[in-house]
Amino acid sequence: MITLHGFAASNYYNLVKHVLLYKELSFKEHLIYSGNDDLLAISPVGKVPAITTSEGLNISESSVICDFIEETYPENALYPENAGERAVVRQIMKVAELYFELPSRRLIPYVFSGTEAPESLKVEVRQVLSRGVIALSRLCKFSPCIAGEQFTMADIYVYYVNTIVSAFGSSQLDWDVLAQVPKMKEWNDSMSRSAIAQKVEADRQANIPEFMQKIKTQIQAVNPK
Secondary structure, eight states: OEEEEEOTTOHHHHHHHHHHHHTTOOEEEEEOOTTOGGGGGTSTTOOSOEEEOTTOOEEESHHHHHHHHHHHOOSSOSSOSSHHHHHHHHHHHHHHIIIIIHHHHTTHHHHHHTOOOOHHHHHHHHHHHHHHHHHHHHHOOOSSBTTBSSOOHHHHHHHHHHHHIIIIIIHHHTOOSGGGSTTHHHHHHHHHTSHHHHHHHHHHHHHHHHHHHHHHHHHHHHSOO
């Protein structure tokens, strides 16, 4: 049985969890937070998520984990058979990561500390997000899935990327980023109504109080009064 290491407040943890649930695989969850020394025995750089396979192999980095799961358990395929179509799916995922998720992450410390990000940083983040908006507007089809008719890894990946964009990018910039990509908000709402997404979200909500307490403790340790 696969063990999924991490915590439910993490969007990348939830991404992998969604893939496992979609493929109807048996797995157990091991609650562990970033910064825990025990995590280094599982994940080389101490990041979540990570998995331990039934053979005892530890794998980290969400995209690597997802590819391992897809290759090891090909049922309920999340990539098209055609190589070109697979490349398009991966391109959407990479663009969303680089130009949507990563710039939005730069605003996380300000949201958690309840402060306003510097205007210079907001300008930089908005510029990168704007590139993502243009690229995803060209790449995404939403017919009805993000890359076309087939539900793929890109649907799961971008959905969980968007949780970071909405929570941190849009809130700090006062800008509805998802609304800038035609049909993305409607697709995102549809994704949120799936049984798997609702299960993952319920678990995330249950983990939030503990996670926020840990964040508060970390902030207090860095900025003691």
